[in-house]
Amino acid sequence: MAVTIKDVAKLAGVSTATVSYVINSTNHVSEETRQRVTRAVEKLEYRPSALARSLRVQRTRTIGLIIPRLDNQFFTEAAHGIEDVLRNNHYSLVISESEDSPLTEKKLIQVFNSLLVDGLVMAPCRHRQSELRELLRGNYPTVFFDRRPTRFESDAVVLDNYSATRKAITYLIERGHSRIGMVLGPNWFSTTRDRMRAYKRALRDAGIEFDSALVRNGDYGVEAGSELSGDLIKRAGVTALFPASANMTLGAFIKIREMGLSVPRDVAIIGCDDNAWASATDPAITMLYQPAADMGRKAAELLLKRIESPADGYETVYLPPEMRIRSSV
Amino acid sequence: MAVTIKDVAKLAGVSTATVSYVINSTNHVSEETRQRVTRAVEKLEYRPSALARSLRVQRTRTIGLIIPRLDNQFFTEAAHGIEDVLRNNHYSLVISESEDSPLTEKKLIQVFNSLLVDGLVMAPCRHRQSELRELLRGNYPTVFFDRRPTRFESDAVVLDNYSATRKAITYLIERGHSRIGMVLGPNWFSTTRDRMRAYKRALRDAGIEFDSALVRNGDYGVEAGSELSGDLIKRAGVTALFPASANMTLGAFIKIREMGLSVPRDVAIIGCDDNAWASATDPAITMLYQPAADMGRKAAELLLKRIESPADGYETVYLPPEMRIRSSV
DNA sequence: TTGTACGCGTTATCAT
DNA sequence: ATGATAACGCGTACAA
Numbered sequence: 058m059a060v061t062i063k064d065v066a067k068l069a070g071v072s073t074a075t076v077s078y079v080i081n082s083t084n085h086v087s088e089e090t091r092q093r094v095t096r097a098v099e100k101l102e103y104r105p106s107a108l109a110r111s112l113r114v115q116r117t118r119t120i121g122l123i124i125p126r127l128d129n130q131f132f133t134e135a136a137h138g139i140e141d142v143l144r145n146n147h148y149s150l151v152i153s154e155s156e157d158s159p160l161t162e163k164k165l166i167q168v169f170n171s172l173l174v175d176g177l178v179m180a181p182c183r184h185r186q187s188e189l190r191e192l193l194r195g196n197y198p199t200v201f202f203d204r205r206p207t208r209f210e211s212d213a214v215v216l217d218n219y220s221a222t223r224k225a226i227t228y229l230i231e232r233g234h235s236r237i238g239m240v241l242g243p244n245w246f247s248t249t250r251d252r253m254r255a256y257k258r259a260l261r262d263a264g265i266e267f268d269s270a271l272v273r274n275g276d277y278g279v280e281a282g283s284e285l286s287g288d289l290i291k292r293a294g295v296t297a298l299f300p301a302s303a304n305m306t307l308g309a310f311i312k313i314r315e316m317g318l319s320v321p322r323d324v325a326i327i328g329c330d331d332n333a334w335a336s337a338t339d340p341a342i343t344m345l346y347q348p349a350a351d352m353g354r355k356a357a358e359l360l361l362k363r364i365e366s367p368a369d370g371y372e373t374v375y376l377p378p379e380m381r382i383r384s385s386v
Numbered sequence: 387m388a389v390t391i392k393d394v395a396k397l398a399g400v401s402t403a404t405v406s407y408v409i410n411s412t413n414h415v416s417e418e419t420r421q422r423v424t425r426a427v428e429k430l431e432y433r434p435s436a437l438a439r440s441l442r443v444q445r446t447r448t449i450g451l452i453i454p455r456l457d458n459q460f461f462t463e464a465a466h467g468i469e470d471v472l473r474n475n476h477y478s479l480v481i482s483e484s485e486d487s488p489l490t491e492k493k494l495i496q497v498f499n500s501l502l503v504d505g506l507v508m509a510p511c512r513h514r515q516s517e518l519r520e521l522l523r524g525n526y527p528t529v530f531f532d533r534r535p536t537r538f539e540s541d542a543v544v545l546d547n548y549s550a551t552r553k554a555i556t557y558l559i560e561r562g563h564s565r566i567g568m569v570l571g572p573n574w575f576s577t578t579r580d581r582m583r584a585y586k587r588a589l590r591d592a593g594i595e596f597d598s599a600l601v602r603n604g605d606y607g608v609e610a611g612s613e614l615s616g617d618l619i620k621r622a623g624v625t626a627l628f629p630a631s632a633n634m635t636l637g638a639f640i641k642i643r644e645m646g647l648s649v650p651r652d653v654a655i656i657g658c659d660d661n662a663w664a665s666a667t668d669p670a671i672t673m674l675y676q677p678a679a680d681m682g683r684k685a686a687e688l689l690l691k692r693i694e695s696p697a698d699g700y701e702t703v704y705l706p707p708e709m710r711i712r713s714s715v
Numbered sequence: 716t717t718g719t720a721c722g723c724g725t726t727a728t729c730a731t
Numbered sequence: 732a733t734g735a736t737a738a739c740g741c742g743t744a745c746a747a
Contacts, residue, residue: 061740072718077742084743087716107500108446109740112437112723127466128679130459137456140483149497152481154469168478171436279662310666333608334663337639350457390724401734406726416732438724441739 060101069097080105111173119149120360121169123179124202125157129277130303131330131349132180135202138353139178146361148175157182157243157276166192176360180204183245198363202356204247205373212359214352214374218248221345221378222255222299225327229297230263232386234325238295239272240285240305249274252301271295275305282308290316290324297325297386303332303344310338325386329378340384347378389430398426409434440502448478449689450498452508453531454486458606459632460659460678461509464531467682468507475690477504486511486572486605495521505689509533512574527692531685533576534702541688543681543703547577550674550707551584551628554656558626559592561715563654567624568601569614569634578603581630600624604634611637619645619653626654626715632661632673639667639714654715658707669713676707 066073071090078084079094086094097103111117122139124132140150151174155162162182169177177199181189186206193199200212229237239256242249257267270293275281282305289295290313300306306328313324320326320340328335331346355374363369395402400419407413408423415423426432440446451468453461469479480503484491491511498506506528510518515535522528529541558566568585570578586596599622604610611634618624619642629635635657642653649655649669657664660675684703692698 062742063740073741074719074743075717078717081742085716090717104496104500106441106502106740107497108437108441108502109723110742112435112441112725112739113741113743115723117437127462127469128459130457130462133456133459133462136481137483140456149480149482149501151478152465153478154466167433168436171433172478173435173437304662307662307666314666332663333633333636334661334666337636337643337663338666339668391726392724402725403727403735404733407733410726412726414732419733435724438739439726441723441741442725442727444739 060103062103062105064101065094065097065103068101069093115173116175117173118147119151119172119174120176120178120357121165121172121174122150122152123155123162123165123169123177123181124152125155125180125182125277127152127154130332131347132203134349135353135356138350138355139357140353141350142354142357142361148361155179155182159183163188163192170196176200176364178202178356178360181206183243198360198367200356200360200363202352207247210371212363212372214356214359214376215247216347216352217375217377218251219255221380222252223259224380225299225345226256226259227262228380229299229325229327229386230259230265232325234297235263235265236268236271236293236295237297237299238286238289238293240282240289240298240300240309241272241274242277242301244274249301252299256299268293277302277304279304279308279311281305283312284308287312287316290318295324297327299327299329301329303328303330303335306330306335306342306344310342321384321386327380327386331381335381336383342385343383344381345378346381348376352376389432391432391434393430394423394426394432397430398422444502445504446502447476448480448501448503449505449507449686450494450501450503451479451481452484452491452494452498452506452510453481454509454511454606455483456481459661460676461532463678464682464685467679467684468686469682470679471683471686471690477690484508484511488512492517492521499525505529505693507531507685507689510535512572527689527696529685529689529692531681536576539700541692541701543685543688543705544576545676545681546704546706547580548584550709551581552588553709554628554674555585555588556591557709558628558654558656558715559588559594561654563626564592564594565597565600565622565624566626566628567615567618567622569611569618569627569629569638570601570603571606571630573603578630581628585628597622606631606633608633608637608640610634612641613637616641616645619647624653626656628656628658630658632657632659632664635659635664635671635673639671650713650715656709656715660710664710665712671714672712673710674707675710677705681705 062073065076079086079091153165176197180203186209205213273285275285282300286309298309300309328344331344335342335344391402391405395405408415408420482494505526509532515538534542602614604614615638627638629638657673660673664671664673
């Protein structure tokens with residue numbers, strides 16, 4: 058609170074306007090007065106109030122980020138990437154967790170709304186697209202991350218989950234598996250739907266009949282991965298597993314060992330969202346790698362671009378996951 | 387931008403003051419006008435500008451968090467805990483990464499300063515305490531997290547790394563190890579110093595001479611863990627390793643296997659900062675568990691308490707890590 | 716080149 | 732019970 062632009066003006070013997078001019082170099086100022094002002098600024102250790110400035114210019118140089126959870130590495134790595142490009146552009150980041158609850162998601166959007174963020178990056182959870190559009194209407198540009206609501210035109214950066222999953226499933230089929238269990242996230246996510254489409258397509262291409270008993274949905278946690286996998290193995294007799302997140306993969310792996318079975322002899326695994334630990338298990342686990350940090354960077358770039366030129370056409374960036382073959386299949 | 391308090395006032399046929407009264411219920415308002423105002427608010431979908439309000443009342447209900455990196459799970463879990471209690475108290479969280487660079491740390495503090503946060507939680511990296519005090523002087527309350535600058539009175543929540551490390555090292559000694567390698571973080575962190583003290587004490591208690599060649603420092607990454615561990619095994623002939631972070635533990639484990647050695651027969655491990663994957667390796671790794679989320683929650687509570695009553699005595703909360711014994715020693 | 720004065724959207728004080 | 736209006740700290744026409 059202490060020192061304001063007025064104090065500086067007084068000490069330098071000029072008007073507040075002049076101080077503003079030299080600070081933002083928004084007008085010519087004689088060398089002499091510039092010196093006086095600069096010295097006054099330093100002497101008083103004056104820092105302009107970002108708050109007052111934001112109120113005046115109606116932008117905060119702050120962007121919001123809504124992710125499901127802070128303890129999901131995929132999203133925090135993405136946040137890391139976002140932070141990276143934002144910092145280089147003198148923007149700040151405000152992060153919040155939706156916990157994959159449409160209600161909190163809604164509240165967060167409203168909070169960001171009243172915070173006057175310049176833009177938003179979000180991984181939306183379930184939402185009727187109409188409702189989402191209503192919430193986001195005319196407030197600030199938004200780029201969707203990882204997931205994308207249907208029929209909502211906007212910028213987005215997502216993974217080509219379809220191709221990646223199709224490749225992975227085909228890989229399993231080629232190695233003799235026909236009963237492949239899917240351990241997926243909630244099926245209202247676009248990512249889940251994409252993976253399902255790919256799964257069915259790969260099966261059809263190989264002439265294998267689709268069996269809905271081989272598909273389970275849960276949250277993306279270790280627990281869910283463990284339980285659903287156990288179920289699929291015991292009740293559905295699967296010989297291979299495709300868990301849709303790192304934690305679910307971990308859960309599956311632990312469960313298989315608990316059951317006294319062996320990977321890949323009894324059950325093969327291809328997991329999603331590669332992680333350092335996947336090289337440390339025995340056997341090391343074959344996984345799809347999702348370039349989280351790059352996705353984040355790309356999302357931030359898209360958003361900044363949109364902020365600068367709001368009228369440009371919307372853009373969707375697809376990044377390719379990469380299959381890192383190890384020894385779990 | 388769109389709808390402001392004035393619009394509401396106009397539609398309701400009252401003054402802006404009255405609107406403010408009913409919104410914040412800060413004054414008596416007749417039932418009838420209250421209704422009119424409420425309806426106007428809903429009709430216009432009015433949301434007060436948090437920005438303008440903050441400028442007026444000189445508080446933002448926002449608190450800042452400075453952590454080394456967003457891709458370090460220990461800190462993001464802590465952030466999760468912080469977010470949790472903040473949300474329940476209608477506060478927002480702004481997260482930034484210092485990358486363990488004193489320079490960025492300094493910049494971030496200044497940014498937060500101009501953002502008018504109501505408080506700050508930070509895991510400080512190296513800093514002459516005097517400098518830190520200077521930066522933080524009189525701006526907002528700060529609680530230190532995980533690490534703590536020397537001779538700087540303030541609230542803090544830290545782990546009892548001394549006791550935990552001493553227990554772990556003693557555990558190793560009791561199992562016959564005398565050449566125990568320490569893979570630590572930079573030694574200007576209080577955590578590193580605490581662990582070193584404990585290490586020396588445990589050795590002395592067992593009558594083992596301290597050998598500085600068994601101690602290495604690095605950043606907390608997988609890479610560093612791998613290289614330093616390899617070094618210690620090859621050059622210093624250690625039979626046990628104590629890496630100070632989850633990622634360093636992972637690096638050590640991978641390195642040992644790459645060298646064709648076996649855990650725990652050739653090299654035993656007790657790692658820090660337990661993680662789900664530590665149960666999935668073969669053998670599962672004995673680790674110290676640090677209650678990150680709880681630490682975060684505690685830090686947030688401390689900060690909110692301080693904001694409410696700035697005059698109270700400073701408090702330092704020590705949380706005990708817990709040793710989760712598995713099969714790596 | 717510099718100063719005056721208004722407005723950004725609120726809240727709070729003081730009248731009425 | 733309600734209304735005018737002055738702040739909060741800054742940027743920016745416009746005037747000088």
